[in-house]
Amino acid sequence: MIIKLNGYGYSSNSYLLVGKKTILVDPGANHLILEELKKNGIKNIDFIINTHCHFDHSSADHLIEEEFNCPTIIEDKEVKHLKSGDKVTVSSLFGANLIPPEEIIPLSEIEEELKNYGLEILRTPGHTYGSISIIYEDGLITGDTLFAYGVGRWDLPTGSLIDLRKSISLLENVANERNINKIYPGHGEIGDKMAFNYAKLFL
Numbered sequence: 001m002i003i004k005l006n007g008y009g010y011s012s013n014s015y016l017l018v019g020k021k022t023i024l025v026d027p028g029a030n031h032l033i034l035e036e037l038k039k040n041g042i043k044n045i046d047f048i049i050n051t052h053c054h055f056d057h058s059s060a061d062h063l064i065e066e067e068f069n070c071p072t073i074i075e076d077k078e079v080k081h082l083k084s085g086d087k088v089t090v091s092s093l094f095g096a097n098l099i100p101p102e103e104i105i106p107l108s109e110i111e112e113e114l115k116n117y118g119l120e121i122l123r124t125p126g127h128t129y130g131s132i133s134i135i136y137e138d139g140l141i142t143g144d145t146l147f148a149y150g151v152g153r154w155d156l157p158t159g160s161l162i163d164l165r166k167s168i169s170l171l172e173n174v175a176n177e178r179n180i181n182k183i184y185p186g187h188g189e190i191g192d193k194m195a196f197n198y199a200k201l202f203l
């Protein structure tokens, strides 16, 4: 089951993947995520996954870690940025410092294990160079790569329009092959395959 937790303010959406393990994708940027989890009766989280290192997705990692004592998984190239809160995290756009979580696991070290919990990771660079998307059950969690009605920015540090185009077409192929019709984006509403038509208007 995928449960969407709305982001407040500039916080990203958060998604709870509930199955063999309980995994929180992108805790967002403030303590309200803790209230949302409480509302949903969540008493345990096994892992945090960040779709990328941006501040609005990752700066509440440490709050979740404190509460649930769980590690944070992020694509290998993004690890150093999350640890340092450097310009790639765009924390300065939000006028804040990023407090990193203490335990960070590079994705490559745990990717096989994640398959056992029903997650398949797709590398979808373009918004940042280590952006990932996740296939889970009937859905595709796309971070800031693909939204219901558009695509993420490619002009921020490590972004690339060429990579973003390739990533969108990878996602479209996967969605078609697997008959996936639910897009769970990093911001805004849940979308469907129409998202790919909208995406092409921007690329």
Ligand SMILES: [Zn+2]
Binding pocket: 052, 054, 127, 144, 152
């Ligand atoms: Zn982002």
